[in-house]
Amino acid sequence: MSTWPELFAAHVQARPDAIAVVFEDESLTYAELDARANRLANRLVAEGAGPERFVALAVPRSTDMIVAEVAVLKSGAAYLPIDTDYPADRIAYMLSDASPVCLVTTDGLLSRLPETLPRLSLDDPEVWAGSADAPAGPVAVTNAAYVIY
Helix, strand or coil: CCCHHHHHHHHHHHCCCCEEEEECCEEEEHHHHHHHHHHHHHHHHHCCCCCCCEEEECCCCCHHHHHHHHHHHHHCCEEEECCCCCCHHHHHHHHHHHCCCCEEECHHHHCCCCCCCCEEECCCHHHHCCCCCCCCCCCCCCCCCECCC
16 A cells, blocks of 8 residues: 555656646646745655644645645644634643644744744745655555544
8 A cells, every 4th residue: 555645756756737726816736836845844754744744724725735744744744723713721722632742834924823832934935945755754544644623
């Protein structure tokens, strides 16, 4: 049985120039999505992401939201979506209870989110500065993909 990252890699190899994601006036091919997700996944692994760990995602609907979800899955971790419209105490509870290794968000949302854990802004060029090679690490079909509260 193949893992999600393995299945995705096979699809990227088979159709690298096909459109994978479209949001408003932005689109990404599978090759572009793969490269961006790998850069973020490698950063997430450096932050401690991996199997049976969580990464919180407070990212508005966008191509970056899909990139972030793919990156978390490539890292082997599970993502915890954070709806920034929730009350602050609800968000604080979710983050405290799940204990994610970090919170991925955007500059526009940073001020609305707790500072209780490492935060990565997708607007920071340093987040994208890493390797575009797929992260190496143990990912199993039994690993969680996401957690929903």
